[in-house]
Amino acid sequence: MSRRAGSADLPLHGGRVPAWLGQRMTKLGTVITQAIILHYGRDEFLRRLAHPFWFQSFGAVMGMDWHSSGITTSVLGALKRGLTPLSAELGLHVCGGRGRHSRATPDELLAVGNRTGLDGSALARTSRMIAKVDSAAVQDGFDLYLHGFIVADDGRWVVVQQGMNDGTRLARRYHWLSEDLKSFVEAPHAAIDGRNQGRIVNLTDRRAAASRIGQLDLLRDLGPDGIVREAAALTPAPPAPATAQPELPHLVMPDRHEVRPGDVILRRLHGALAAAAEADPRDFAELLMVPGVGARTVHSLAMVAELVHGAPCRFDDPARFSLAHGGKDRQPFPVPVLVYDRTIQVMKSAVEAASLGNDEKLDAIRRLDAQARQLEQTAGGPSLDAFIAGERRRSHDYGGRSVFGHEPPPAERTSRTERTGG
Template sequence: MSYIDLPLHNGHVPRWLFSRMVKLARCMFEVIVDEYGADVILDRLADPLWFQGLACVLGFDWDSSGATTVTVAALRQALNRAELGLKVVGGKGKAALATIDTLDEIGDSLGLSHRTIEDLKRISRLSAKVDTCLLQDGYSIYHHAMFISSDAKWTIIQQGMNPSERLARRYHWSWRINNHVIEPHSGIQGVKIHEKVLNLTSQKSSQVHRAIVDLVKEKPTSMKRLIMSLRGQSSLARWIGLDDRPIAYRLREVSINWQALERAYEIQPKNMEELLLVRGIGPGTLRALALVAELIYGCELDWQDPLRYAYAFGGKDGVPYPVNRERMDFVIEFLKDAIENAKLGDKERLLALRRLKGLVKKLGHAYYLVRLA
């Protein structure tokens, strides 16, 4: 799973800087596509460390939440105006909400079939639902962008904000994934580990998924009685004689969409993917269903932030570090090669290389948790 925690920053990028970011991105991506092909760009964008390096090279602060939104906006303008067989839909706020509608136009421009476009829409919706409902880490998704190639391969970059912590967390998805609901991302990076994270995307959650799907196939009136019991109106544990059974976290006051459960009952979803795409199924409803599954079916819930499963080394104040050096060197050399071969003026090329050099120094002192898929 790929995450990176970033300070939450406000403000706007000067127009002159944004236009230069667009130009530099277009020149660099022309070189990469010509040299390696569109698949390689999608693979690089699915790597949060590479993406962060790209944002720095284009001229943005390396550790700012704005690196995601502004860099994606620059890439969208650069790629959508070029003929590289790569297009971008979505973005921040209203642009994210318009992703599904925009996919029709972008899909047509890439020569994709109606069926393929509908598949991409499904993946887009599903990724947003997974990072909102299955991974309840305290970050609300406000940015969603999908990079698509002419052969329907894709990368998704999402970002959520946690205002109370003043942090943003970025999520990367790749067309190479085998499962959209169990460990669907492409590695993990971050510096902030949160407590009491309900992680229904971990490997141990497969049993929970099956139990939840079975539960929603029952009449909603029965589900309502169970959930109300969990909320403290009566003791479900006492009712089924499991008083001595440890329960990690009891159900808190959450918003449960009973109409959505009615729809799910009518649809009878076959799996978690189908359930997530039922209109109205949200994080509160999934949380309640997961707790019922824990008590009734004995499913083990994963309450650890997935960042705990990072491969890293010891460090200051218990925070693992540093960046994987071999991987960092690869990122730097790849970006350096693209800059040196791009059709840029000497001054522009020099400035980009200086920013890349600055990134190397900053990453050398940064604290990271790293997991490669």
């Protein structure tokens, strides 16, 4: 059966991704995808998308709100914009999205089939079936509003879809992976993100096989009216003992904007900072042939490198990845646009060289990740609050920007605070 990766809570947040950030998310998401495929292949990239902790970390490193449901929409949107022009080269096709884009998924899959020779009709049926299972067979109070279907030229795919519960102001994200999938109606999910809502109707549970068969038998033998009569005559019976199922990892994304010390495994942050300090920025920039690379950019690169090379256990604190490029709502700090752009430049330079057979630059990124992991065992560093305060002090120098505008110089920022009494 397919693998389940875990669960998480995703608070519902409004707002839109500003164009200046959306464009950068597209570029960074694309180059990270290319790096993963170059190192590990398409199948591994699909597995990463099916891992809810990695997916959340992926969105956080792009400067989205680290904890919110908006990461799902923005990541899928960035991948669709960035990978569509490269679909022939990478053999990946991103279909669907939110709202009307979600409803267009079957037609997009038919078009992919026409271009690649895949059975587009079968893919479209798969898309409809998955949406039906998560909206009808899993009745957990979440109404689907987003459906993303990423398919490779060899027919393997991953589906990420999300539902919302207006009453609780929570979202639940569902991950599907074609690898090892043997049934659409028995334990098919790679993962489900969302807070435990108590008892739910989940007809995809392995323990519900008898119920699925019984429902079909009743419908065939009694018809709808007969089922109603039989239901009225029933009396409650004690539930049969359930067979144990392994607990899934559960990620709780809080309904608050600020990143707190409990959200981050500090030794991992210190490892990335130590690796950035020990890597001579001048040598690093010379190797990568990207001007202006300093220790701050190398720190962001270390976190991007971890997304490319890290094992699943490395992503149980996705808030840490927001410390690479901040967040659009100024949490944990404004997006350092200059650092962000250099990170994209470095990664793009490394990927372009690797695609031409020169792996030296991309290997330098991999070694940076390895060094950060080694140093985190012994490295010390600032507290999380001190690190965030330092980023905010230097935000103007880094080209800090948020949905509230460009970050002013420190003196002007202090003057504003004094005038408003903040």
